[in-house]
Amino acid sequence: MKAHVRDKLFDYLSGEIPGEEAGALEAHLAHCDACREDLRMIREAIDILQRKGTLPSDERGEHFWNAFPARVEERIDARGKSRAPLIAYAADRILSAIQMNRAHLLAGSGALALIALAVLLLRPSPAKETAPAAAETSAPAITLEPAGVKLHDYLKKSRVLLVGVTNLRTGGDTPIDLSIERRESRELIHQGRILKGEALDARSARLVSDLEKILIELANGDEQHDAPDMEIIRSGIRDNNLLFKVRMTESALAAATYERNTQ
Amino acid sequence: MPAADEQQLISRAREGSREAFRVLVERHMKHAYNVAFGFVGNHEDAADVAQEAFVRAHKALPSFREESGFGTWIHRIVMNLAMSRAKRNRSRAEREVHASHPAAQGAAGEPATDQGEEVRGHIERALHELPTLQRAVVILRHMDGLSTKQVSLILQCSEGTVKTHLFRGLRKMREKLEFLQEDLA
Numbered sequence A: 001m002k003a004h005v006r007d008k009l010f011d012y013l014s015g016e017i018p019g020e021e022a023g024a025l026e027a028h029l030a031h032c033d034a035c036r037e038d039l040r041m042i043r044e045a046i047d048i049l050q051r052k053g054t055l056p057s058d059e060r061g062e063h064f065w066n067a068f069p070a071r072v073e074e075r076i077d078a079r080g081k082s083r084a085p086l087i088a089y090a091a092d093r094i095l096s097a098i099q100m101n102r103a104h105l106l107a108g109s110g111a112l113a114l115i116a117l118a119v120l121l122l123r124p125s126p127a128k129e130t131a132p133a134a135a136e137t138s139a140p141a142i143t144l145e146p147a148g149v150k151l152h153d154y155l156k157k158s159r160v161l162l163v164g165v166t167n168l169r170t171g172g173d174t175p176i177d178l179s180i181e182r183r184e185s186r187e188l189i190h191q192g193r194i195l196k197g198e199a200l201d202a203r204s205a206r207l208v209s210d211l212e213k214i215l216i217e218l219a220n221g222d223e224q225h226d227a228p229d230m231e232i233i234r235s236g237i238r239d240n241n242l243l244f245k246v247r248m249t250e251s252a253l254a255a256a257t258y259e260r261n262t263q
Numbered sequence B: 001m002p003a004a005d006e007q008q009l010i011s012r013a014r015e016g017s018r019e020a021f022r023v024l025v026e027r028h029m030k031h032a033y034n035v036a037f038g039f040v041g042n043h044e045d046a047a048d049v050a051q052e053a054f055v056r057a058h059k060a061l062p063s064f065r066e067e068s069g070f071g072t073w074i075h076r077i078v079m080n081l082a083m084s085r086a087k088r089n090r091s092r093a094e095r096e097v098h099a100s101h102p103a104a105q106g107a108a109g110e111p112a113t114d115q116g117e118e119v120r121g122h123i124e125r126a127l128h129e130l131p132t133l134q135r136a137v138v139i140l141r142h143m144d145g146l147s148t149k150q151v152s153l154i155l156q157c158s159e160g161t162v163k164t165h166l167f168r169g170l171r172k173m174r175e176k177l178e179f180l181q182e183d184l185a
Helices: A003-013 A019-031 A033-050 A062-078 A085-100 A102-107 A111-122 A146-167 A179-197 A202-220 A227-239 A242-262 B004-014 B018-040 B043-063 B070-088 B090-099 B102-108 B115-128 B132-143 B148-155 B159-176 B178-184
Strands: none
Touching: A003 A019, A003 A033, A003 B159, A019 A033, A033 B132, A033 B159, A062 A242, A062 B018, A062 B043, A146 A179, A146 A202, A146 A227, A146 A242, A179 A202, A202 A227, A202 A242, A227 A242, B004 B018, B004 B043, B004 B070, B018 B043, B018 B070, B018 B132, B043 B070, B070 B132, B070 B148, B115 B132, B115 B159, B132 B148, B132 B159, B148 B159, B159 B178
16 A cells, blocks of 8 residues: 555544545545555554543642642752743853853963853852742741751752752763862762761651762763763752752751741 | 744743743643653653653743744653653563563453453553654554644654554554454444
8 A cells, every 4th residue: 555545544534634535535445455454453543542531631630730830840949940041041052152162262362261251151150040039038047056057068069069960051062071060079978978977867868878879970970071971960860859859858957947946 | 833822921931930831831731741641651750751841841941932832842842751761661661561461461460440441551551562653643643632733743754754653553553452442342
């Protein structure tokens, strides 16, 4: 059977071909066993699929769908995307242009000044990237306990590092320079091991262990990573919901300390 | 081209309106979920993929050229993410499919609670045995109810290519599920 005839069978079944063309197709079907068999097969397969019944979305309750948009927003926030998308896009474009032209910049006589600018722009400012919402900044000051201070500091630094890694642009052919991230990862691994030696609650200890795996990956990698390497690291961050867990633990830590302070 | 109402929502979301983006999410979340489920085959991954798709869409909104509708665009993002997830899960999924093949089901499988659930299980397994593109067109065309033209826009290929994959996919589905035909009649 010719492909163009076969293609028409789909349109024929969904009533999407004009009457004249449908008549010609029916005339062809009357004497072509192969096409009739194909038409029967397609019809039966569609019939089976349509009898599948409920859609997967119908199996989730109202609560799931009510909470769905909020979960998306939580994820956006967790990745430090509180900036307006337009600003984020402009920043991405600038970073991309700088990355693509990095080789030329290095070769140029005025390279040093431009590299300094590139370094500034390539590493999204942790303070800006993860700036807390206005409501958070206006909250009363919270005094953490010494153990909590260490954990809070560790989590904050880890979050800044992971947000930076997640947001690094990897579209170009130029390998990504991760020397700064490697150094930071080593320090955080060391800090995490000290924390694990102290009396951490089970959830925080698990989180520190999960973070350690990613930090080791970053610390042990080559200074020049390529896009696939980065994607493995990012999928580790994403799949374990690490940024979300870090933020939740930070919030829980702050809330617990606040409660103690106000008692 | 997106509808005027949707264009306004996209513009506002680009300017940072969370409310506008939320409306877009609410409007397309179930379609996104169903497409994701078609590929990954379980609710946990489908929820994760669908949510992640909207996060990616939010990030990429400024680069969305509006040559197609937001729905087509989000479908494409969901498909790409879901295919990657399905690929990663493939070895595990293959083992599960093998263990729950109709021939093995009677011996070792959990008894289905009702006939409808059993039929759906067979269909889902047959879908997951299809090659990726065939699975994609079958899901989008016959489960999500999109037109051939819409599927071609999502997959960025010709309608003829969509129909070729559709034909092959449906033929395989039909062969795998032939044993159901009498039950369903």
